[in-house]
Amino acid sequence: MSNDVAVAAPKQKRHINFQAVGIFAAAAVIFIIFGILNENFLTVNNLRDVAVSASVNALIGIGLTFVIITGGIDLSVGSIASFVGIASAALMVNNGVPSIPGLLIGLVIGFIAGVLNGLLITSLKLPPFIATLGTMSIYQGLAYVVTSGQPVYNVPESFVLLLNSYIAGVPIVVVVVIIVAVLAWLLLRKTVFGQNVIATGGSEETAWLSGVRVNRVKVIVYGISGLLAGLGGLVVVARISAAQSEAGAPYLLTAIAAAVIGGANLMGGEGRIGGTLVGALILGALTNGLVLLNVPSFYEQIVTGLVVVIAVAIDQGSKTWSGRRRKGGQATPNPATNESQAPGEAGAEDKSRVAR
């Protein structure tokens, strides 16, 4: 037994690199190209800016990654970010709530908003797209109602320092993203819950018949998504020292894009925390790099869209290619040629076949 594993391991390693490294390689290429085109791009200061600007997409994208792995989608993350941001800001500015309680209340609001999404999806059996389409509107409406549509200015300095300052030259928000990513990775890969998330997305019926509390898994996953969307919204508030009712809206599509660029499959069963992080970094680099190159900002969206399409096309292409090769030699499953995912990685070549 142990021999077989030992034999399979090196081959397996080579193949993982092909898929998981693909996204890192693409990111490196993008960074190098910008570096060549503009000498200011690859400076410490600028890279720090890239990391900071990627942080909100990274946080919201990590939450979405969980949702997408279960085969769902959460369209309300932008609205939750707006709502949490303005509600917390209003509490701090208008009601004198101190910074840390203000932050925590915001996170709780985000989590509850997410849990409500999960309950709509599991108890009322609404499709995730529909349920979160509805709550997207509701939470956005609440974000207006909180302050009658007025922005909140002069957010306390102590709050800004919590999320928008530096520790030894490293932006605190980057540290937060790294901590969240590590925790999320542990949760997804090293816990029973994480295995249940992946199983629910891979085959909900299998998970259900195996005794997994599928509904509970989903509610928690949407809760995580809401929590991280809320955190993203608070980061936005800290960055501009003010809260607006629509501040979170632009992050919905970019956060989904970050997850998808990172390899999350909207059919479920597949997604990577590291991939989503890199996806967010790529988007951040594009925004920043295009500005440095004096490209009119209108083009930014076009480039972003192209990157999403190309990234997913490459991902699908590599799967289709390995899927075909597999079909050729399928008579007996052979670890040497077939192993394409790291243990614990959720891959779904079978899904890509279905998609074809």
Next chain:
Amino acid sequence: MTANLLEIKNIAKSFPGVRALEDVTFTLNRGEVLTLAGENGAGKSTLLSILGGALTPDRGTVTIDGVQRDEYTPRRALADGIMIAQQEPAIVPQLSVEQNLLLGKTTAERRDAGSHVQAALDDVAAMGFPLDPRTRLSRLSPAQRHALTIAKAFAYDAKIVALDEPTTSMLEHNVAAVLKRLRELAEERGVGIIYVSHRMPEVMSVSDRVVVLRDGHVAYESSIARTTTEEIVRRMVGRELLNFHRNHPVKPDAPVLFTATGVSRPDSEATNDITVRAGEVVGIAGLVGSGRTEFLRAIVRADHGTGGTITIDGKPVNYHSPNGSRDAGIAFIPEDRKRQGLALQMPAYANIALTAAPDLVGRGPLVNIRRQIAVASEIATSLALKPATVRLQARQYSGGNQQKLVIAKWLRTHARVYLFDEPTKGVDVGGKAEIYGLIDQLAADGNGIIVVSSDLPEVISLSDRALVMRNGQFISEHVGDDINEHSLVASAMGIAKGTAA
């Protein structure tokens, strides 16, 4: 008459691990009604799929009106005038009767379709189901939908119509009208009809000829006038027996381990009871669609609205979902391992761990993947999993080994009761023997086993006791020598006991 309407010659078709059709040859004439009979899994559906162009045979030829078919696509089959009316009507519930009759026709074809639609409506009416063409299909009863499906099959200049269990949802008097109309259609239009049914009285009254399939061969062919129900049933059974004998039959004094009483479903009036003793294997036979899978799913509360009282070791256990039945000690190995038994994209060890056996997932929220792999490997070794690693994705194993993975999920959960649904479906002979050995061993260890199977030899060689389900209800119990193909088939098909022997 020059050539036969249809000539099926030496048709063979294999699926991974299963030879569905080995060598099938028969003919069909114009205006003839031919019954295709055979047990579940005898190859009838595969043959109809080949005829309808959904499958390409590995060998052999299909010749229609003297022209050998060179292409197996549904389009080609339609162009050849072959219509297959499936058991599950292929209709769109949101569309009206008329729209369904026109479905798949181009705009140009629709212009001239009026007479066809009218003919189909007349046919449905002649079968005793007058329908308004504007009625939505969702408002029709299953019997009306079936009748419409039959009529549609004849509507567009069909030459050959295959009907798969067309009357299951109909009442006696409707059936008579449908059969009468079928005979008229065959004679008036010279259509060849292939009729698949388990209802022997219908078969005897409607057909000219019968072809019996068994294990992918034509086991018997006769004109109806020169045969009897008993003879047909006798030819259907007697499939090749896998040479397996339980080493550990249940001990005569074994105590009752598991009871389920009043097991019910929201979609049926029927309630059923079952008792399993420690070390006993109870087989459940019955036709496909008789409600056996639903019975098992009701026991583990896999669907909403299921009910019934469960006891294990005489103590009542209460639960409302498969999560609860798992914790109560009930293992469920479902029929469709690719969709219900495994998450195919996950590695084997993670699949084995899905039932959350403490050995595999530990007590806390964190898992030790290394340990999980080690324990899963131990289980895999005890089951002789091939390839002997648990790190591949579940989809990379063969059918028999995937089945072992599904069973492996339950071995460390401390389950006492194992519910198997078609445990060897799509598993080759070698794999079958291993799975049978495993079931025998589970019984020997004092567990209670229920095996639902459409493979009669399987029920016979595994069961200490066998139950037959028909229309959602257990209708007979068989022990000892009474667990034989004749009595099980006769009971499943609703033929009075004794007459089929």
